[in-house]
Amino acid sequence: MTMNREGRPTTPDEVGSTAPDTFTGNRALRIEEPVIFDVGTAEATGVDLPEPDGAVKSRLGGLERSEPLDLPGLAEPEAMRHYVRLSQKNYAIDMGLYPLGSCTMKHNPRLNEKMARLPGFADVHPLQPVSTVPGALELIAECARWLCVSTGMEAVAMSPKAGAHGELCGMMAIKAAHAAHGENRSIVLVPESAHGTNPATAALLGYKVVAIPAREDGTVDPAAVIERLSDDVAGIMLTNPNTCGLFERDIVEIAKAVHEAGAYFYCDGANLNAILGKARPGDLGVDCMHINLHKTFSTPHGGGGPGAGPVVLSERLKAFAPLPYVKMTAAGPELIETPADAEADGTKPFGRMTAFHGQMGMFVRAMTYMLSHGADGLRQASEDAVLNANYVRAGLQDVMSLPFGERPYMHEVLFDDSFLDDTGVSTLDFAKAMIDEGFHPMTMYFPLVVHGAMLIEPTESESKASLDLFVATLRDLVMRAKRGEVDRFKGAPWYAPRRRLDETAAARHPVLKWTPPEPQTADAAE
Ligand SMILES: *Cc1c(COP(=O)(O)O)cnc(C)c1O
Secondary structure: OOEOOOOOEOOOOOOOOOOOOOOOOOEOOEOOOOOHHHHOEOOOOOOOOOOOOOOOOOOOOOOOOOOOOOOOEOOHHHHHHHHHHHHHOOOOOOOOOOOEOOOOOOOOOHHHHHHHOOHHHHOOOOOOOHHHOHHHHHHHHHHHHHHHHHHOOOEEEOOOOOHHHHHHHHHHHHHHHHHHOOOOOOEEEEEOOOOOHHHHHHHHOOOEEEEEOOOOOOOOOHHHHHHHOOOOEEEEEEEOOOOOOOOOOOHHHHHHHHHHOOOEEEEEOOOHHHOOOOOOHHHHOOOEEEOOOOOOOOOOOHHHOOOOOOEEEOOOOHHHOOEOEEEEEOOEEEEEOOHHHHHHHOOOOOOEOOOOOOOHHHHHHHHHHHHHHHHHHHHHHHHHHHHHHHHHHHHHOOOOEOOOOOOOOOOOEEEEHHHHOOOOOOHHHHHHHHHHOOOOOOEEOOOOOOOOOEEEOOOOOOOHHHHHHHHHHHHHHHHHHHOOOHHHHHOOOOOOOOOOOOHHHHHHOOOOOOOOOOOOOHHHHO
16 A cells, blocks of 8 residues: 555555455546556557658758657547546536535536537637627627626726636736826735735735734724725725625725725625625725636636636726727727727726637626526525525534634635544544545635634535535534544545545645656566
8 A cells, every 4th residue: 555755545445445456456437547648659549640742841941850759649449538537536516516615616507508609609719800700799798797787897807817817907907007196006905814816916916915814703804904004005905705704894994994095995706606686896895806707607617617707897997907808889899909999999908918808608608697597596696605605504513613603604604623623633634534425625724814724615506405415424524523533534535546645745846747667677577
């Protein structure tokens, strides 16, 4: 059995199992899969191309490769099996509950996929003449209109390709706005509970980040903000609902103080799914906010991406939105693409975030989600997301610990590890034991404001039966931890294709290049 540096096994093993080893190393339908370089060969291929007839002249001016590329090749059925086997080792929202807090892993309705595959949307090319794609531009403009209306904001930059990219876009608009007023402010305020992307974004733009501590109750105290405001503060980056799953009740007062100091209010809107149809960020004094279409509006996440992170902007910032943008006119949609177009339109874009207009396929999916729900359905989705999170809280609060007390949460509920005190089981062990039970773990050790955080976001797309099983499973695990079944937790996951990996070593010394195994020599064989 292979062990990692922490002395924990990295190969599959069953608890106290007497199951026999298999000849192949596979365990029934759980089939081992080597990396493609180990199975592929340069000669194998899934395609048959005719040999070039000597007449083809190279246009590489003598820079042709002198050696073969050494890429692994597989025949078509082998390639198919390789990738299908790998995909089956991955957990997915289509397999089970995925309660990652702050990530909003909700069901992606298949209707969205169907619409995104319509040839008129799927096959357009960003370099196609604008006159041939008025429908696509109109869809971008309509999606933008829904985002502005539902957030109470004036304009939206559609092109950013993720939440973090949207943050960068919003903060660049803020920087441009200060520059337009002849100011060069150097500080951005960020609460301690913020997503790591907030301080990273501010730092990337050369700002100094000043942290705002959380109050006892997990929210931001306006007094703590006011204390840190000065004419050198460019803005604040605040998340609402915050990453503890709590609504920042003093947001209006905070916004007012920030504006009075001549700064701007960036709201991290990744958690819009909790308030959509209930509260409009524009009414709360927000100047700009990214919206992760891959969270609130059910477009796929991560490996199923790409994402899209449009940024809604207030009256004070809208002129600085990046190029290109779509403008609806009586004659139809118009694409404003160049600084000259922008000048004629009376705007002052800070530049460009991406080569083209953003993720068309994601706009189609998000628009489908909006239209199929309608305004009332979107409000219902927020209400159900909050209801589901509170159902999980109510089902677990007597056995797990709530750092901010038994009170209503928004779309996610935050537990800490004090219920594990004296059990010898850590947050990490607990999460690994959830994998054995067939659940993806919740978000762990984030936000940093509580010890051993476990942030659970069930989303509105889980049924009551699914939540009941989840709650019952976690209750069972808590009882096992309290009963002293420490080994079960320390050895978990027992049933995953890989056990505990040394994640620290993997991050510090990543092996990014495959090296061929040493050829076996006769000497070595002896
Ligand atoms: C998800 C998230 C982000 C970043 O979004 P990406 O699309 O992953 O870049 C930022 N802030 C919060 C609070 C988030 O939950």
